[in-house]
Amino acid sequence: MRPAQLLLNQSKKSGGSIIPVELTPLFLSMGIAVASASYFTYKKFAHDKSLRITKNPELSEVDKVLNPDKSGEKKE
Structure with a gap:
């Protein structure tokens, strides 16, 4: 039973972000848009x-x- 528990623990992902990397440009561009709209x-x-x-x-x-x-304006 012990080796199976070790194998299960190793298969778990360690930390990391939950947000997919593909969405980073979207979040960056939306952040810039919101910041510039707030500034102007x-x-x-x-x-x-x-x-x-x-x-x-x-x-x-x-x-x-x-x-x-x-x-003070006069019409002619």
Whole structure:
């Protein structure tokens, strides 16, 4: 009985990763895509002055459109 137990233990795989090697390029490319999307989204939200996330009356163009006479624009 002992030799059979030793043979069974030797046939087991030792450690290693569960993820197949063929999927490594897929994970790498998806990681790069997610990282770049996160970077450019943060850059757009943090540094774009024309993007209105909250109410910014000083950046609003609604008054100029609704009341062109008050905004200083003259129609001819």
